[in-house]
Amino acid sequence: LLLCLDVASLENLSATCYYFDQLIAGKFLLALHFPFTVGFIKEVMADNCFEKKPLLKISCKKSWEDFQTIPALPGDISESSSTHKLIIGNSPDMMDYLVFSQMSLLSLHKLRELDLVPDSVKQDDRLLGQRIMTSYSNFDCSLLHHI
Numbered sequence: 001l002l003l004c005l006d007v008a009s010l011e012n013l014s015a016t017c018y019y020f021d022q023l024i025a026g027k028f029l030l031a032l033h034f035p036f037t038v039g040f041i042k043e044v045m046a047d048n049c050f051e052k053k054p055l056l057k058i059s060c061k062k063s064w065e066d067f068q069t070i071p072a073l074p075g076d077i078s079e080s081s082s083t084h085k086l087i088i089g090n091s092p093d094m095m096d097y098l099v100f101s102q103m104s105l106l107s108l109h110k111l112r113e114l115d116l117v118p119d120s121v122k123q124d125d126r127l128l129g130q131r132i133m134t135s136y137s138n139f140d141c142s143l144l145h146h147i
Contacts, residue, residue: 007031007057007113028110031057034143035083036102044105054110060143062087062118062136087139088132096142103146111147116140 002010002023007030014024024030032040032055044050063083087095118128118136 010056027053029053029055029106031055031059031113032106034058034060034102035086035098050105052105052107054107056110057113057115058111058143058147059115060140061115062139088135092138092142095139096146099139099142099146103143108147114144114147116143 005013010024010028011030014021014030036044061083086098090098
């Protein structure tokens with residue numbers, strides 16, 4: 001039965017009771033945002049042991065939402081970043097390294113779903129330019145290559 005359900009249905013089933021949570025979430029990492037969110041990285045850093053569970057779904061929404069990679073220190077000027085800025089602002093070699101280093105922490109042999117659709121194709125009520133769409137496409141190709 002579990003093999004026939006999509007990941008969203010498995011997440012819903014896992015939330016219904018302790019038994020299904022242990023059966024599903026105990027065996028699998030259901031879904032993960034890529035590149036990893038700061039919250040996920042902090043979770044990994046806080047654990048003493050890291051278990052590689054098979055991942056079922058990767059989402060790469062290329063979010064414009066800002067995040068702080070390094071906590072702001074008093075008197076320190078720390079810039080925020082976003083997945084969009086990481087993709088647009090780095091060289092293809094740097095993006096390959098980012099993808100490779102984060103993918104090495106994942107078990108992908110049971111991956112079922114891959115969501116590469118960006119959060120939005122508009123910026124300031126205008127469609128994204130060709131340069132941005134090309135950068136997104138190159139990033140997606142790099143991700144697919146490493147999978």
